[in-house]
Amino acid sequence: MWKHEHEIEVRFRDCDPMGHVNNAVYLTYLESARLSWWRAAFGPDGLRDHGVILARVEIDYRRPAFPGDRLVVRLRVVRIGQSSFTVAYEIVNARTRELVAEAVSVQVAYDYTQGRSVKSFSSCKSLKALVSSVSGYATASSFVIGVISARS
Secondary structure, rough: OOOOOEEEEEEHHOOOOOOOOOOHHHHHHHHHHHHHHHHHHHHHHHHHHOOOOEEEEEEOOOOOOOOEEEEEEEEEEEEEEEEEEEEEEEEEEEOOOOEEEEEEEEEEEOOOOEEEEEEOOOOOOHHHHHHHHHHHOOHHHHHHOOOOOHOO
């Protein structure tokens, strides 16, 4: 079940000489959806109060998107670790519902004042807020059990 949706209109500037969205632009689409979700979960100061940094992204491209297309980026957290969490995405054409791309990203807890990653989330409160924002579960362990149950 997808926990957050963010709609984007493909702009002319997003496209390459072949007329479709350039592969690198999909990273920006994922970032926009992730930021929208993060603000919904933690409020307007969420990035400052709960520092994370992008560590890894992989994208599988399924169909091209073109100027004027409306895309829906859906996301959900699929794993929460000690100091990182993994987000899965799908991008679909809002009109045709065709799958355009699938992606996964890993975010790491990060202290921007010290300029380095940290070994754990800044507080249990931030982890609980993250878990509840994506799953409705009260704890990380019940979230993991819920994910395992959903896969079975």
